[in-house]
Amino acid sequence: MVRAVVFDVGETLIDESRIWLRWAERLGVPPLTFLGVLGGCAALDLPHRRAFEMLRPGFEVEDEIARWATEDPDGLRENFDADDLYPDVRPALAALRDAGLAVVVAGNQPPQARAALETMDLPVDAIRTSDEWGVEKPEPAFFDRVVELAGVPASDVAYVGDRLDNDVLPAAEAGMLPVLIRRGPWGYLHAERPEAARVAVIDSLLELPDLLVPSAAR
Template structure:
């Protein structure tokens, strides 16, 4: 990772562990609709190999509604504060994420807002990943050339492919449903792959 000045992060399943949110959503679907748990979870995992919205697609197959997002169950992955603190001593940090309104407040509440110089979230930006506009907005705010930036995220389609298209370096974090995915084409092939966000420090 040479000539890097800026590191941009996704949030969900990258810095923020959403596993309990996903488990609770599956649990509610199964209980409210009296579904066979093994059967439903098997279907979710099948879709997870193709798409980040695995629960939504599985629910559609069973013709049942998807409950609200259990955001209160979100938590940071272990060591995120330490990772960001160390990286912020050498690089400028930013966020490019598809999020509901209030991203800055949430990262402040988690104690990590202080590490980010640029926060671009879809609700406020008026566009969302993989639209190149949201990446360009972040790069413009950072006054950063794409070749001097890295995008770190869990999704090949939303994080790696568009950032790569712009000339950014990319790191794929195989957390959440991403651990079931495979790189299918060169446009999704990241600069580096890690199995958890804790491994990111080894790259820099």
Template sequence: MTIEWVFLDVGGILFSDASYFTSLYEAIAAAEPSVERAAYDARFDALRAAQSEPFTEALVTAFVADASLHARVRADADERWELRGYSEAELYPEVPAVVRALAARYAVACITNHFSWVRDRARDAGFADLIRVWAISDELGVSKPDPAIFSAALREAGAAPDRVVMVGDRLDRDVAPAKALGMRTVWVLRNEAPDEPTPEQLVVPDATVRSLDELPEIVDRF
């Protein structure tokens, strides 16, 4: 089938999530001052390798013993992150040109477990006008990997799953649920993806890349 749409995750695909995970560490350390960054980073790398748990919940649970504080820690992280997240420094350098190249041949959408302000960051980066559909968890009340957020994007796009390529950095939250709905999938090996995926992980997506520079050619081949 001819590909008509490219659905992009935002964190890890368009912008680095580094400032979010720094914000989360700061929020955890404010609640549990004994937590060292090295331990936090080691747990984060283990989560990247496994690709099977929600990172935020797993990190907060691992380091904040009092469960009654978990919601407050997550909210604190979100507040810290909104002040610094997805700045120009976190925009992957190839993104504007690649999004323009994709938009010249396909319709482009974004599916993200984020807040509405992500649109503003895309506008600041100069490519928001190229995104035809936004499926944002904070607005829809549902998050990846729930199939409902993918279905919402498909409905708004008026697209059949077999005419869509989903591009993300999470095997469990982007690639697997999109593939289950019948989309083609591309796994981007950066940000929350492991540095060295296992052979078992590599057979899940239809293609893998380490930079979006490779993406237009791969989508054209689908």
């Protein structure tokens, strides 16, 4: 029985469209070009940062982030805020908590992401990032920390994410219930792969209560 649900961040809770469009403008390339190359990275199982290297050989993302912060200290730049939440996030998380499940957010994110999520006042029990843990998905140690944070055995945890490789298959290997959400470029592409047959696939977070909570508990 699932007693805790843990969520990835990007393209699970957060629509990253505005972030990528700001990056396209920053790089000086048409939005379609940047998004197309990014989608190609998703299709070819390349890290998303390869998109920057393809479009700007020798480009150093961290150096550019530092320059960007100096030039536009009050802007969102590569970050997100509450306007980037997918519309199903708050009602879905609230429904899961109302059903008695612990709700946790844990994903590969930079240090400022936790503060950004906490300001949204989401109905969650805990928020953590890979940066503060010092380990990233898909490393097994990341999912060990997820289980520790959830406070229940791995078999009682569902992990929801938009990628097979980084999110749900490693979660399954750690003993959790894997749930792939079909949104964002990775989500749609990965839902078509044969490995997706090993996981639950949803199109909206609003499907989670029916998937995870016995009808008698709702």
